[in-house]
Amino acid sequence: PNPGFESGDADWKKSRKQADYTSSSINTRGKFDFQYGLVEVRAKIDTTLGLWPAIWTLGIKNPWPSNGEIDIMEYYRVKGEATILANAAWADESKRAKWDEAKVPFSEFLKLDPYWPAKFHVWRMEWTEGFIKLYLDEELLNEVDLTETINPDGFNPFHQPHYILLNLAIGGNGGDPSASVFPSEYLVDYVRVYQKNENY
Template sequence: MNSDLWSFEEGFKRNNELQWYQKKNAEVKDGRLVITGKREQVKNSNFEAESTDWRRNREYAEYSSSSINTRGKYEFQYGIMEVRARIDTAMGLWPAIWTLGISKPWPANGEIDVMEYYRVKGEATILANAAWADEGQYNAKWDNAKIPFSDFLEKDPEWPSKFHLWRMEWTEDSIKLFLDDELLNEIDLARTVNPDGFNPFHQPHYILLNLAIGGNNGGDPSTTSFPKHYLVDYVRVYQK
């Protein structure tokens, strides 16, 4: 993997997720990025028994995975991003392709979820979203598309074993999110203005790829067999 473009996250990060992010769970094999989720105990190097922070008060992680991003190394504003990937749709897994704006804290920086897969009210779901700031700290406004995964399985029962193409078309006016050329969500950027007047989708964003496990949305992975693999064939960004 090209370290001129990509960096790794380490440890517990967000959403009360169960995995410990570490570099060794990502490798390039046969020209593809393979992110592996494992069931294994990893000692929490930040452990503090008395802490109220979930990132610190767990002595061990019971799972490991990887999360990579281009922060500070590669950013882009507008254009087309394409990611060809194969996701595992087992219970407890939460793979994602997303971007974050380079300035301001979340959600004022803007978040674009080109792909998320997790369970919504127990139902497997593909999501395509954008988030920006609402009134009050850490409050987000969302433009969500939630498509039941069963819709994709009805069209193709072999869907989980195949690679699929996620695409974002981003202009000053809109963000369009596609899966295999099907438009899942169109976000009107006239509406995505933070309370202070800043539009987080009129600034450069960086790219994140990760496989989360459990947490607020991933579901319970305890009955899932591991290891699990999230394969990325390529990430491409085009400008007009």
């Protein structure tokens, strides 16, 4: 049941009596944040139509997109084609998201390994003051030059602490889930953050 249901409301969040699907999202906001370092996540994602798993970070200061978003991993449909993404976003002059995107068709991974969806994979982010590098199983997917990620007010959202989010969305960019078999699993083995100890 939708606890916020209001009959006749135009907002889709209120106009539905019940949810057709449930999903989950966890994040470390207010519990753990970090600035620069190396993040590794070992996970197995479900690549079924309708699913939209992600590993990402958001800056602790300013509203989106001025706070900065780093998509260590997103998996969804781009023009109907299953795609792995590695992105960063910040604000443009109109306060909309400006993206540095890498979009790799999922078919490229299946050509190399038809059993890819059944396996765990390691996503890694290397983050310094000068760049963000995003990897999948040691393959560099995207390198973001942080001299170019400055909001119109001069604030660079990638020179501030970020917190981590892991989620599995359903529908939206993931495609139509109505013919997919549920329940679905997004299995996370570990999330690790490494930083240099300046005392050594």
